[in-house]
């Protein structure tokens with residue numbers, strides 16, 4: 001069932017979908033997420049029904065998102081918007097966004113090595129330090145990462161995440177892929193709808209609303225969490241592909 005207040009997906013929408021916490025249930029570690037076997041084909045089918053206007057917008061590195069969703073190769077924004085892939089499959093403008101200094105990774109690697117249960121995740125344009133296994137370390141993680149960000153506050157920000165803190169470039173937000181993709185076909189002229197669950201997704205939702213669209217929240221709107229989002233997408237994939245006019249012979 002579609003939850004009250006959530007519209008059915010329309011053929012003239014452009015869909016922007018967060019990954020962790022929206023399409024996938026949260027797991028104890030980043031590698032432990034379970035991707036339902038039919039999710040890549042549902043996304044591919046729905047993308048077809050939307051004329052290709054479906055994007056994944058995630059904090060995951062592009063390479064990781066590709067591995068998780070294979071064989072579906074997503075258009076979208078990765079690394080919280082630091083890495084983009086356009087609708088023809090080309091990487092766009094990654095070199096305009098800085099990467100954290102490697103010395104910061106070294107510092108955080110040493111910091112994590114002295115505390116059991118912390119997990120460091122390096123990405124092309126960011127660093128995540130996960131404390132899900134040791135919640136009592138959250139404040140220490142925040143302080144260690146904040147001290148690094150304060151060395152270059154114009155270039156980087158500290159992002160609170162689910163049982164993690166992340167350093168990301170200030171220029172990379174989830175609004176970036178929304179505005180970039182909406183400027184060109186097949187997204188141009190459609191109604192943008194962003195679905196997400198986390199603080200970082202609020203930028204994407206705001207960008208979609210600014211362009212006349214919608215921001216839908218997993219928790220407030222989709223109270224049933226990722227399974228409810230996936231069921232909504234699967235129903236639309238079936239409906240929109242059945243509604244496609246037959247090609248003229």
Ligand SMILES: O=P(O)(O)OC[C@H]1O[C@H](O[C@H]2O[C@H](CO)[C@@H](O)[C@H](O)[C@H]2O)[C@H](O)[C@@H](O)[C@@H]1O
Nearest residue numbers: 019020026027028029030058059060162163164
């Ligand atoms: O933008 P998203 O697609 O929501 O990605 C946000 C971050 O998700 C991952 O971390 C989170 O999910 C993990 C798996 O469920 C969980 O173990 C972790 O505690 C969460 O913080 C990912 O590892 C990050 O790189 C993403 O930025």
